[in-house]
Amino acid sequence: MSEVRLIQIEEDIQADNRIEAKKVRSRLAETGTFMLNLMSSPGSGKTSLILKTIEAVRSIGSPAIGMAVIEADMDSQVDAETILEAGIPAVQLRTGGFCHVDSYMVAKTLPSLDLEPINLLILENVGNLICPAQSDTGAHCNVMILSVPEGDDKPLKYPLMFRECEALVVNKADYLQMGDFDMDSLCRRAKKLNPEIEIFEVSCKTGAGVQQWTEWLLERIGR
Amino acid sequence: MHELGITHEILEIVLRYARRHRVTQVSKVLLEIGELSDLEQEWIQHYFDAISRGSVAEGARIEVKKLPCRFFCRKCGNEFVTTLTKDEPLICYGCGSEAVEMISGSEYTVKSMEAT
Numbered sequence: 001m002s003e004v005r006l007i008q009i010e011e012d013i014q015a016d017n018r019i020e021a022k023k024v025r026s027r028l029a030e031t032g033t034f035m036l037n038l039m040s041s042p043g044s045g046k047t048s049l050i051l052k053t054i055e056a057v058r059s060i061g062s063p064a065i066g067m068a069v070i071e072a073d074m075d076s077q078v079d080a081e082t083i084l085e086a087g088i089p090a091v092q093l094r095t096g097g098f099c100h101v102d103s104y105m106v107a108k109t110l111p112s113l114d115l116e117p118i119n120l121l122i123l124e125n126v127g128n129l130i131c132p133a134q135s136d137t138g139a140h141c142n143v144m145i146l147s148v149p150e151g152d153d154k155p156l157k158y159p160l161m162f163r164e165c166e167a168l169v170v171n172k173a174d175y176l177q178m179g180d181f182d183m184d185s186l187c188r189r190a191k192k193l194n195p196e197i198e199i200f201e202v203s204c205k206t207g208a209g210v211q212q213w214t215e216w217l218l219e220r221i222g223r
Numbered sequence: 224m225h226e227l228g229i230t231h232e233i234l235e236i237v238l239r240y241a242r243r244h245r246v247t248q249v250s251k252v253l254l255e256i257g258e259l260s261d262l263e264q265e266w267i268q269h270y271f272d273a274i275s276r277g278s279v280a281e282g283a284r285i286e287v288k289k290l291p292c293r294f295f296c297r298k299c300g301n302e303f304v305t306t307l308t309k310d311e312p313l314i315c316y317g318c319g320s321e322a323v324e325m326i327s328g329s330e331y332t333v334k335s336m337e338a339t
Contacts, residue, residue: 005244005339008334010332011236
């Protein structure tokens with residue numbers, strides 16, 4: 001019987017995904033398209049924030065900014081249809097039961113969009129605070145939403161998500177007076193994980209804070 | 224579904240090294256997973272058993288070594304381990320500075336394997 005050998009491997013499990021993500025970024029660079037990866041729990045307002053952002057980009061006086069949306073969902077077309085109604089190109093990315101979007105899925109979806117006129121491409125990731133944080137999608141910037149009803153303790157439960165995002169949009173701020181959500185605690189906990197994180201208090205329902213968030217985003221994409 | 228996708232990647236890496244080293248049977252696979260990356264050994268093993276059937280990796284035991292969140296203090300150079308899921312300030316255990324950066328804890332690595 002042959003002897004047991006110890007074989008050193010030292011390979012990053014996600015190395016292939018990271019390489020593909022780089023290719024996605026190169027592809028987007030050809031057309032000057034900036035991709036935003038928007039992540040959150042189900043029901044915290046990703047589609048609502050996208051709609052409000054589209055509206056705000058238009059009203060801030062940047063009609064020249066071409067936008068499009070990739071709607072990732074396990075299996076549904078509802079969100080893509082909502083975006084299309086707003087007059088913005090949207091494609092559905094069905095993850096087929098997968099809990100997050102990876103760069104391969106994005107690479108397969110890009111050819112169905114005419115990227116040339118698109119300056120801002122928003123990827124609405126699958127509603128989930130765990131898995132999407134672990135996967136590079138090829139986006140230039142990760143942003144997360146936490147809605148007030150979810151509670152201010154979420155950084156303690158999902159630290160990686162808060163670490164991976166450049167900005168945190170605290171949505172449903174109109175609920176702030178109704179419960180025991182402590183904004184200061186949330187900010188302290190989020191900044192502990194990610195001292196650079198930008199935090200925006202927003203209500204997609206009333207429109208409060210949408211402008212500040214959109215101005216930051218436009219600055220971030222260089223417009 | 225997350226673990227299943229990850230397990231496919233792990234198996235692919237293992238089989239690539241098995242071919243390279245002309246292995247006939249893989250008996251153990253060691254993963255190093257950072258505390259923040261959060262993978263459950265039980266599920267990885269379960270999926271690995273299912274998808275490795277008929278390959279040289281069939282029957283291999285998956286061992287997960289969890290790596291804690293390790294920090295480096297930019298002020299005093301101290302290194303320390305802490306957890307990020309506790310609600311307490313993140314400061315250097317040595318000098319109390321907040322100028323600390325994480326140096327490990329998000330690993331996602333196939334470290335090694337034992338094989339014949």
